[in-house]
Amino acid sequence: MAIVVESQKACTVNPLKLSQPLGATYAAMGLDACMPVMHGSQGCTSFALVLLVRHFKEAIPLQTTAMSEVTAILGGYENVETALMNIRKRAAPKMIVLCTTGLTETNGEDIEGHLAMVRKRKRELDDTELVLVSTPDYVGAFEDGYRRAVTAIVETLVKPLPTVRQQINLVPGSHLSPGDIDELREIICAFGLEPIVLPDVSGSLDGHLDSVWRGTTLGGTTVDQIRAAGASSFTIGVGEQTRDAAEMVEAIAGVPFEIFERLTGLEPNDRFLHRLAQLSGRAVPARYLRQRSQVLDAMLDSHFYTGGLKAAIGAEPDLLLSIGSLLREMGAELSVCISTTASASHALLPASEVILGDLEDMERGASNCDLLITHSHGRQMAARLGKPLMRAGFPVFDRVGNAHRCQIGYRGTMNLIFEIANVMIERISQPHPGDWKLPQSSGGLDVSIQG
Known part of the structure; x- marks a missing residue:
């Protein structure tokens, strides 16, 4: 804690x-x-x-x-x-x-x-x-x-309705990208369940071209779907930030719920698939058993680059918990954790301390860290410290493809593991000032590698 x-x-x-x-x-x-x-x-x-x-x-x-x-x-x-x-x-x-x-x-x-x-x-x-x-x-x-x-x-639009057994509500946290939500929908549908995603940025901010133009949002959860959420048999929330909405649906329509604090890593995804199997009465599809074995292999391949790694993370609470927990499972040390607001997620983070502060607080504590993880406003900090920066969260404005990043589920977990490991591989493979030394010698040139 x-x-x-x-x-x-x-x-x-x-x-x-x-x-x-x-x-x-x-x-x-x-x-x-x-x-x-x-x-x-x-x-x-x-x-x-x-x-x-x-x-x-x-x-x-x-x-x-x-x-x-x-x-x-x-x-x-x-x-x-x-x-x-x-x-x-x-x-x-x-x-x-x-x-x-x-x-x-x-x-x-x-x-x-x-x-x-x-x-x-x-x-x-x-x-x-x-x-x-x-x-x-x-x-x-x-x-x-x-x-x-x-x-x-939810409070404004959801009303109690007769229960539709195969329909469930999915309330994604703000830290999930459109690509993450697409992955969750695919997993839920694989069990024969019909999800109502509230809200669904995968329909409106997924970067598609459409011949239709209108001045409002184009895609997402419709008003009728929001109203129909009261007929669902269960609500799944991803992130502590979704608890209030899930409790509101339960208070209005009597729909039970479960909050998954994160869906990055092995254990939470195991629980997620087990819950979907219970709700649907179906066995876990074989492709997810295969994906789980791929995640295990990814962890084995990447732990050489993450074991003993000292990381500094600056992120919203649920994203901090998601990335930080995976890093800890990969043998990394959470040396500096900076967040934005109070949350029950902080009690679950495997770190000694969380500072509610800014990127200056992160920079002051990260001088001995090996990796920085935050949004694009941390790029100047990374340049001053000479540390690699892995961009995460919102906003990331100096990279493209943010809508399609997937970092949840077995497949997304594997993507994130490889991304972290590849950042460290690139760091190791690049020469840095002080890595090379030309010692004085009375004989021929003797070049030695330090460290």
């Missing part, structure tokens, strides 16, 4: 964490025909939009209520009404997810009352679902915003 220590610095230097509104927006991206809206200034929305576009290399639908200095003081009801009506007229979304920001949370607006009044005044919005998510960006982090958004979506 890791001890959680909060950094007491007066300011953040080279931030690791991202805001709650951005996390909530990311959750909304996994809903079909949806328009996420940030209730705040235009700058808040612009920064979030840039990060999403750079990470996924896709067009991102995101709107703002464009609060100004005047409306910040007098109230933003008119901004909310105008934004909702303009979005309804131009994009005709089936759902609008309104995320608050630090600005609108600080001035104490009754935003829930605003939405009720807009509903009453503007009957044109009757065919549009409105979801309000409270996400002040002066507390919490990306993972918290995502958690709150998914819970609010």
Whole structure:
């Protein structure tokens, strides 16, 4: 169990964490025909939009209520009404997810009352679902915003329905890529089960070209599918951040659930497949037994490069647990662990300490580490320390293919093991200052290798 220590610095230097509104927006991206809206200034929305576009290399639908200095003081009801009506007229979304920001949370607006009044005044919005998510960006982090958004979506739309035995709910955490969700869907369907994925960014942010264009999200979980989640026989959550949403579905519709803290590594995937076998009444398909044996061989082949490795990781809680636990199982030492927000996941991390801090905290502690793992904002730190950087999490804007990375399940675990090992092989094979020495000799040239 890791001890959680909060950094007491007066300011953040080279931030690791991202805001709650951005996390909530990311959750909304996994809903079909949806328009996420940030209730705040235009700058808040612009920064979030840039990060999403750079990470996924896709067009991102995101709107703002464009609060100004005047409306910040007098109230933003008119901004909310105008934004909702303009979005309804131009994009005709089936759902609008309104995320608050630090600005609108600080001035104490009754935003829930605003939405009720807009509903009453503007009957044109009757065919549009409105979801309000409270996400002040002066507390919490990306993972918290995502958690709150998914819970609010469930609370707003899910209703109790007669149970469909073969239907289950899958609630993926924000640390899962579209490729991860595709892998999970394939595994679940292999057992004859029908998953409702909430939210499903694999349908909207998977980097596909389509002849159809619309101003809202294109693909993801539909409104009808969200409502049908109340008929599922079971809910599976991936990551501690999904617990609130799973508990909400159980409270509303009586659907039991299980939270898998991670699906990277052997033991959690063994439990996952065992649970699917129980739910479906089917044996584990032979191809997954084969994949399990491949993971074991991958661990055997790679442990030469990970055994004794000292790693520094900076990530959101569930991603930190996922990567950190696998590294520990591969014989690595978690020397520095930096995270963004409080989470029950930290108690499961096989490390002595987790610091809630920034990339400067990570850099200060990583001078003796062999590998750095964090998002793209850690590239300058890696250059200063002269250490290899494995990019993970969000945002990764200086690499392509982020939507298709798969790091869960047996196959994804094997991919991640090979990625880590190959980073270390490349590090070992490259000459570095001080590796070579030309000693003084009275005879011919004598070249020796140090270390």
